[in-house]
Each structure stands twice: as C-alpha cells, then as structure tokens.
Amino acid sequence: MKIIVAGGGHGGIAAASILAKRGYDVTVYEKNAEKDMGYDWTDIFAPSALDAAGFPMPDKSKYSYKENMTFYGPGFHTALRQNIPEDKLEIKMERADIYAHIIGCAKENGVKFVFECPVLGPVTLGTRVVGIKTEKGDFYADLVIDACGIDSPVKRGLPSSCGINPETGKNNQFYVYRAFYDRATDDEVEDKYKVCLFAEGKLGIGWIATEEDVTDLLVGRFEPFDLAEAERTAEYYRQSNPSLGKKLKRGGQFVKIPVRQPLSKLVCDGYAAIGDSAYMTVPIIGSGIANSFKAAKMLADTVSKDYDGAFSSDSLWEYQVKYYSALGSGFASLACVKEALTVFTPDELDYLIDNGVINAGDMSIDADTTDLSSILSGKTPDDIKKKVRGVVKDKALLKKMLGVGKKMAAVISVTAAMPKRYYKPDVDRWVKNYEKAINMSLV
Numbered sequence: 001m002k003i004i005v006a007g008g009g010h011g012g013i014a015a016a017s018i019l020a021k022r023g024y025d026v027t028v029y030e031k032n033a034e035k036d037m038g039y040d041w042t043d044i045f046a047p048s049a050l051d052a053a054g055f056p057m058p059d060k061s062k063y064s065y066k067e068n069m070t071f072y073g074p075g076f077h078t079a080l081r082q083n084i085p086e087d088k089l090e091i092k093m094e095r096a097d098i099y100a101h102i103i104g105c106a107k108e109n110g111v112k113f114v115f116e117c118p119v120l121g122p123v124t125l126g127t128r129v130v131g132i133k134t135e136k137g138d139f140y141a142d143l144v145i146d147a148c149g150i151d152s153p154v155k156r157g158l159p160s161s162c163g164i165n166p167e168t169g170k171n172n173q174f175y176v177y178r179a180f181y182d183r184a185t186d187d188e189v190e191d192k193y194k195v196c197l198f199a200e201g202k203l204g205i206g207w208i209a210t211e212e213d214v215t216d217l218l219v220g221r222f223e224p225f226d227l228a229e230a231e232r233t234a235e236y237y238r239q240s241n242p243s244l245g246k247k248l249k250r251g252g253q254f255v256k257i258p259v260r261q262p263l264s265k266l267v268c269d270g271y272a273a274i275g276d277s278a279y280m281t282v283p284i285i286g287s288g289i290a291n292s293f294k295a296a297k298m299l300a301d302t303v304s305k306d307y308d309g310a311f312s313s314d315s316l317w318e319y320q321v322k323y324y325s326a327l328g329s330g331f332a333s334l335a336c337v338k339e340a341l342t343v344f345t346p347d348e349l350d351y352l353i354d355n356g357v358i359n360a361g362d363m364s365i366d367a368d369t370t371d372l373s374s375i376l377s378g379k380t381p382d383d384i385k386k387k388v389r390g391v392v393k394d395k396a397l398l399k400k401m402l403g404v405g406k407k408m409a410a411v412i413s414v415t416a417a418m419p420k421r422y423y424k425p426d427v428d429r430w431v432k433n434y435e436k437a438i439n440m441s442l443v
C-alpha cells in the first residue's frame with residue numbers, strides 16, 4: 001500500500017519511518033533541500049518521545065540537558081524559578097541534527113524522500129484525498145499524511161465537505177523572531193534562561209537564554225511585527241540583560257508557532273494531519289516535537305490495523321480518539337489558560353504572580369505537560385476557583401479567572417464526550433460542540 005507524507009515535519013517523518021519498517025511503500029515530499037532541513041537553532045524536547053517513535057537516542061555529543069527557566073511578569077517584580085527533577089529534564093539539540101538523525105533512521109527503514117519538491121495542494125476525488133499536487137507533478141497514494149506545518153496547503157485545499165477547518169484563528173499563533181547574538185559580557189548570569197511575559201505591556205513573550213558564546217533571543221507576539229520592531233525589542237532587553245550582544249551570530253528568522261487547541265478533525269477519507277498542521281503543540285509554550293513523535297506512533301498503529309487499506313474517516317478515526325485521549329484533551333484545556341493570558345492586563349498578570357496565584361510550580365510546564373495538574377496549581381477547574389477566590393479581590397480580575405475555570409470545565413466535558421467510533425452525524429455534532437466550547441467568551 002502506498003503512503004505519501006506531504007512535508008517533512010517531525011511527526012510525518014516519524015510516521016513514515018514506522019510504517020516503512022512495517023512494509024508500507026512510503027515517500028516524503030519536502031520543499032527544502034536535505035541540507036537545509038530545519039532552522040538554524042537548537043530545540044528542546046523530551047527524549048522519551050524518540051523511543052515512542054522507534055528512534056534510538058542520538059550520539060551523546062549531539063545533545064545536552066536543558067537548564068531550568070526563570071519566568072518574569074511584565075513588571076519584572078517576582079522571579080518564578082522552575083525546578084524540574086533531573087529525570088524529567090528535556091534535551092537540547094540543534095534542529096539540523098534532529099532532522100539528520102530522524103531522516104537517517106527513516107531512510108534505513110526504507111522511506112523514500114523527494115527533496116526540493118514544494119507541495120501545492122491535495123488531489124481529491126469527491127470527498128477523498130487521493131494524492132498531492134506538487135511542482136514536480138501529481139502523485140497518488142492510498143493515504144496522504146499531512147506534515148506540512150501550520151500553513152499546510154494540503155489542509156487548506158481540502159473540500160469543505162471533509163469538515164476540516166484550515167483557519168488557525170486570531171491569538172492562536174505566535175509570530176516569532178529568533179536570533180542568536182554574541183555574548184557581550186563574561187559576567188556570571190544568575191538566570192541563564194529567562195522568559196518574560198508581556199514585557200513592555202505587549203501581548204506576547206520573550207526569552208533571553210545566555211549560553212557560553214552566544215545569547216539566544218526570542219520575541220513572540222500574537223500579532224505580526226517587523227525587523228525594526230524586533231531590533232527595538234532586543235535593545236529594550238539589552239538594558240537589563242548586558243550579556244545580550246549586538247552582533248547577529250545565527251538565526252534571525254521570522255516564523256510562526258501554533259498555540260491553540262488541536263484541530264477538531266484530524267482525519268478524513270484518505271487523509272490524516274500530524275504535527276503543526278494538526279496544531280499538536282503545547283498551547284502555552286509551543287513545544288511540538290515530542291508530541292508529533294508520540295502522535296506518529298498512534299497514527300502508524302491505526303494505519304496498520306486497516307488491513308484492506310481503505311484509510312477512510314471511519315478507519316482513521318481511532319487515531320483521533322487515541323490522540324485526544326493521550327494528549328489532545330489536555331492541550332485543549334491548556335488552550336483556555338493560554339487564552340486567559342490574552343485577556344489579562346499586564347497589571348493583572350503582575351498581581352497574580354506577585355500574590356502567588358501563579359507560582360514557580362505552575363511554570364514547570366514541559367513538553368510532557370498534558371493536563372492541568374501543574375497549571376495554576378489546580379487539578380480541576382474547581383480547585384482553581386477555590387484558589388482564586390481566596391486571593392483575588394479585584395472583581396474584574398476575579399470574573400476573568402472564573403470565566404477561565406468555566407470554559408475549561410466546558411472543554412474538558414466536551415472532549416470527554418468525543419465519539420469513540422466514527423458515525424458521521426455524531427462526529428459532526430461533536431465537532432460543533434467542541435468548537436462552541438472553544439469559542440466561549442472568557443469575559
């Protein structure tokens with residue numbers, strides 16, 4: 001049976017690798033040249049996810065363990081220092097090395113790669129996806145796995161009858177500038193990995209990570225911005241972070257990261273989305289590599305159970321059920337917490353941090369965070385209600401906080417009610433209810 005992976009996203013390559021090893025004929029079509037895969041920077045992810053996708057650990061020289069991060073609110077009053085236990089520490093690796101590692105393993109397992117081949121959209125027959133259109137011609141397959149990232153042209157080109165909404169939505173993606181500058185001073189830096197929430201009162205985050213030779217700057221906003229604004233912001237951070245030099249050493253790109261609930265439908269006839277095209281990042285922090293690897297195993301197992309290769313919505317639905325049950329439902333409720341950050345004023349956020357409503361424990365979010373147990377120190381929306389009622393005296397802020405709890409409760413209950421088997425009317429009804437809960441106003 002023939003499988004196409006559109007785009008060389010992490011989850012797509014991982015699924016390709018597992019499926020080729022199991023005997024499927026799998027080809028990945030990627031727009032970049034092999035030597036240009038990935039961005040010019042390092043990424044952090046949970047190494048256990050490599051194992052989940054059947055990849056061995058890379059050579060020890062290729063990774064190091066990540067430092068704990070320190071979070072600050074807009075006013076920089078209170079430092080929230082993470083304390084992640086050693087056995088839960090994530091690894092830091094060059095993105096190019098991650099790609100070299102997984103592409104090498106996938107090739108060994110029999111995956112074919114066509115590089116420098118931009119995908120233009122799906123080839124459809126009625127409601128079924130039967131292949132992809134590319135700049136090198138059309139290619140057909142029994143199943144198309146969409147790993148083309150947040151702006152996937154395959155997802156965008158699906159007929160509306162597939163029921164997959166390709167719009168990412170407002171405040172659901174981070175516009176990011178990332179650059180590595182020289183390290184301007186040799187002075188010891190207390191907080192080597194600093195994350196600033198709403199710095200200068202602007203909706204977004206910034207991080208300044210001081211490494212041995214460079215200082216890694218990330219500016220992320222919910223609205224697009226240009227290089228002049230990125231440079232102005234870098235200058236702002238330099239005032240309180242003298243290690244941040246002016247000479248650009250690496251990176252310097254603008255990119256997007258999805259920070260929202262997972263796609264409401266991951267599959268349709270002949271099609272399955274994975275990775276950023278399915279919004280599989282942790283909505284608050286934007287980590288998506290480990291989740292994509294884990295999802296790859298779920299997808300491959302679902303595909304392998306479809307012995308006659310129908311790859312219909314019906315047979316692929318199990319992938320969606322598995323994904324939501326293991327990760328997606330938790331991320332959908334975390335998306336409410338992310339949304340809360342967009343309705344707080346900078347002063348309100350400082351108040352919550354300064355008064356311990358948001359504390360260091362809450363910031364121990366990593367790529368393995370899949371539920372609310374570490375967020376706002378509450379296991380359920382009710383815990384959160386109890387906690388904020390005791391501390392938050394301001395009525396407007398209390399209303400927003402309670403709105404978050406109410407919305408999370410609605411999202412948790414709707415994701416729990418996802419149909420376990422595919423029956424179109426039930427699935428359509430569920431998608432409507434899911435989107436209604438997600439679109440509930442917080443204020």
Ligand SMILES: Cc1cc2nc3c(=O)[nH]c(=O)nc-3n(C[C@H](O)[C@H](O)[C@H](O)COP(=O)(O)OP(=O)(O)OC[C@H]3O[C@@H](n4cnc5c(N)ncnc54)[C@H](O)[C@@H]3O)c2cc1C
Binds near residue numbers: 152
């Ligand atoms: C600045 C930044 C920092 C990040 N840091 C981390 C981190 O530390 N840890 C972490 O876990 N995650 C991190 N992420 C998120 C992570 O990159 C993604 O969530 C993860 O890679 C999964 O996305 P993906 O591989 O599916 O999509 P992408 O990374 O977008 O990959 C899509 C692939 O498809 C290809 N493609 C796109 N369009 C086409 C087309 N038309 N035709 C053919 N090919 C196409 C692209 O070239 C690319 O190879 C970060 C993201 C950004 C932007």
